[in-house]
Amino acid sequence: MIQTENLMKVYQMGDSEVRALNGASFTIDKGEMVAIMGPSGSGKSTLMSIIGCLDAPTSGKYMLDGVSVENMDEAKLAETRGRKIGFVFQQFNLLARTSALENVMLPLTYAGVSGKERNDRAMKALDRVGLSQRTHHAPNELSGGQQQRVAIARALVNEPAILLADEPTGALDSKTSVEIMDLFQSLHKDSGQTVILVTHDSYVARHTDRIIKISDGKIVSDEANRNPLKAGAPRMEE
Template structure:
């Protein structure tokens, strides 16, 4: 469970104080699928960095499974990130000239796996995202949607409880974006993973069960989406 109380992140830029995040409070329970929306500059990535323990807030409190993240040292933070959290980014962030399998094996290497077990686990994760037949392809031999699937397999491979994705469909065409959202939905449904994703696309957000909207670093709405879009549904424009 994630609990944020009055989180803020201020940057001093010369005489100006930039309030990237300005007093955000919310609770996200295990197994929720949540979209964070808002215009460019509203604090979405800042919030994701704090949720993912990549960055510390300037003020407020953040509890991850009851543990106050501010009390953890660098090595404890790295351990929490490696064990509990999987990250997916807009630009995939895969290693070039490196096979899909090796990209997915990387977090396993950090976690201390080697040999056949490491390879088997990476292969299973690639199979899970529909890429069992592409394990030896490098990123430049894969489509954008396939590269994002490799990135999702890499995020999944250590079986984290929480998947965080910052604009995961932002670099994809809308049809491929929907396919990626359907993949997140099935991971959420079948593995019970908590999925938190950032998007500025309302259609993408409607695949989730809850939509939190940010504006100028503040939460301006936090609503249940009772009827998430199901797999295969046609796209309806705003």
């Protein structure tokens, strides 16, 4: 479903250029659960924005479900993203002083879904992440793990085929991180969603089925993880 060939992303900074992506090629099939790892500045977030149709590559090819993305204009990127992609971020990015339910309803409001259906779908998404008892809490009345669950519910509410998460456990303690990985695993298993997440933490990465490593904008390793950790497995020496 995701096929890229020689993706380049070059940022012009005054006289010098930064090659955030320098020829990345890979394929991710529908329903895979993949971790992307790499040092700070290696191009992980840049890659996620391109996969997520937030940004276009400078050159190279990107086919999403057989459709070329690399030459789409802003409007077409936005439309594709709205239909196919859900995003989760390290800092949750929830609206303050706004209830969990309203935060989750927001993408539906943008999509023009109204009234009871919007409410029902948001409640269902909150239920899937185990938060049906906290729907009227604002973000500052929730723990970090609960806030990330709200953000995941918001990413799920449009039923995207692809869930992208950039350091989803980066702001969480290790116990809560494992709970969030357990949630990603069950979403992936139950709904067949493609899950792609960026992490610095190899223990977190080992909860996925495949680990892609990136360095200086290039893919330097891409390996199947045949025995993914189940949530709750002890953290071993790394």
